[in-house]
Amino acid sequence: MKRIMIIEDETTLRDELSILLKNAGYEPVAVTDYSNVSEQMKSSYSDLILLDINLPNVNGETLLQDFRKSNDTPVIMLTSRTTEIDEVLSMSYGADDYITKPYNPTILLLRISAVLKRSAKVGAVQKYHDVEVSTVKGSLTRNGSEQILTKNEMIIFQQLLDRQGEIVTRDELMTALWDNDEFVNDNALSVNVSRLRGKLAELGLPEAIETRKKQGYVLK
Amino acid sequence: MKRIMIIEDETTLRDELSILLKNAGYEPVAVTDYSNVSEQMKSSYSDLILLDINLPNVNGETLLQDFRKSNDTPVIMLTSRTTEIDEVLSMSYGADDYITKPYNPTILLLRISAVLKRSAKVGAVQKYHDVEVSTVKGSLTRNGSEQILTKNEMIIFQQLLDRQGEIVTRDELMTALWDNDEFVNDNALSVNVSRLRGKLAELGLPEAIETRKKQGYVLK
DNA sequence: AAATCAAGTTTCAGATTTGTAACTTTGACG
DNA sequence: CGTCAAAGTTACAAATCTGAAACTTGATTT
Known part of the structure; x- marks a missing residue:
């Protein structure tokens, strides 16, 4: 809200x-x-x-x-x-x-x-609760500690943040990550979400991304 | 204008x-x-x-x-x-x-x-002339052709774009790219600018970034 | 014209990122 | 409970990114 x-x-x-x-x-x-x-x-x-x-x-x-x-x-x-x-x-x-x-x-x-x-959508400094999000640098900062996100992790986080609280489907994330023509293992998304979760956990937010089986993910 | x-x-x-x-x-x-x-x-x-x-x-x-x-x-x-x-x-x-x-x-x-x-302020799709700039994906698109920028290239481009037409000093770019404590070869900036120029040239904009010797760079 | 210096370029090796494959965990449903 | 599909995790190799070093270019100064 x-x-x-x-x-x-x-x-x-x-x-x-x-x-x-x-x-x-x-x-x-x-x-x-x-x-x-x-x-x-x-x-x-x-x-x-x-x-x-x-x-x-x-x-x-x-x-x-x-x-x-x-x-x-x-x-x-x-x-x-x-x-x-x-x-x-x-x-x-x-x-x-x-x-x-x-x-x-x-x-x-x-x-x-x-x-x-x-x-x-401001690129400079967005916020997720008390986390500073820098899209350009691809970094998340909270209480002084910083995590550098890779391009893929940032795309996923941005998608979830744009629609915080809403369910974002795996298909939507896949579309944001890869062109339709390039074939990617469906599992690649799981891997990238997992890596993103790891970095969020480092910032003390291990539960930020919730899985809704058969539906997608929600950023709390 | x-x-x-x-x-x-x-x-x-x-x-x-x-x-x-x-x-x-x-x-x-x-x-x-x-x-x-x-x-x-x-x-x-x-x-x-x-x-x-x-x-x-x-x-x-x-x-x-x-x-x-x-x-x-x-x-x-x-x-x-x-x-x-x-x-x-x-x-x-x-x-x-x-x-x-x-x-x-x-x-x-x-x-x-x-x-x-x-x-x-829109971060999702910024514009540089007729080039679409996506900070999150780190891409530049012009007339349908796309160039993927690396994190460093994007930071440099963003700095220059934020102050389009103005001189941005090498020091300012260095500050945006690297923490003060981590030592980087001064030449690393030249290398990164060179790489960015290469990608802009691929989009048909070989002269977009102008060098002002002893002063810095200007994005035209 | 030679010297000097800032900046550009190329190449290379180490670091990071990435998708795949194999395997594990989870939770819905019977 | 047990089954099974969906999602998570780990390990690994290929691709990409990155800074340093060596060298080149070009402009300014002498």
Whole structure:
């Protein structure tokens, strides 16, 4: 489930957002104490942040710019006046999208889903729980210890991660791994999954990949 | 410079858009012949497409759905209808965003920049000109021919692609490739760049990586 | 023009990755 | 339980990847 942090000072609006997001299957986390927003943004993990540009005693632009120095979490800006759009445009703020208030709930959900879909594929640093996934380097890092995945292992892990919690069939994995014309021993997949499991176990996650006999695999 | 294709039948509006985009630093490409829009969308490369949903004799939604089967280029719909349902529908047809006419130039530019930023992050299928870059598989594909990059080659290419047009120093590449503590022959980088160049040459891009003596490399 | 130096290329041996084969384990179903 | 097919594991050889070394190229400096 995707966790979405809400940074919005109008209580009514904040509660509305929370309910809307919860109903849409997200896990909303509302920030209520604005004295240390910056710390809260940096310290607690979320998949996306909804950030009101007009917070009391806080400059949303500076806040975001500062946050961006250390974090790639996608941010959608909430702006209330049309005139603000010019400010937003003129600065290199680092937001991934913006919504003008008052917003249409359907549109907001669509934008959230669009931003999440895109950022899920970021090559630089993806996350699986507390594991950092670098597709380019082909590495998994957890608590400072690192495992280097081979190309095949990375392809399998990526497929499972893209559809975390869902069953991915062996056929789908085979298609992702090998061209249709090149014949491969059906067992080769088992071998590669086994190797991937070995490396996940080294990171303290021996049960991350679950087998569903006759169906496929699930990344928990 | 980002190339934006404009598909809009009202001449005045089209010209206005061209000028607006050019002034904002984009390269506008206006489609004027509507008899084969679909082919033009598919055949000529652009970073983003502005598509009028109401073209004479063409159903914009069908056009988009068809286009999406083979292409991930972001599309912003231009629509004159204002009911919410239409907006929602156009996004579910595969559009990345929509704008209702008459549109505010500032808003339009903002949306373009947001969509481009989002799509620039896609890790699964990045683009270098007309080359498809798959980080996970470590492959480059151009005109149907594919080259498999090794991990090192991919890291170098990714670094250069991230900062396309800028000079990336040899030191920066070395840092991305090897941990500081492990000693590697300085020449190893030259070898890896050479190998990467060889593969790019196989794809018909022998000059893609330029050497700047004493400074670094630039991906053109 | 010669000297110098950064970068490119080729070759080679060690390391890693990979699919296959043979064998073991698991769990569903009678 | 016992059977049996599906999935897991291990060992191994072939293919690929990789850095070092030796040598070449090309540009800049003297």
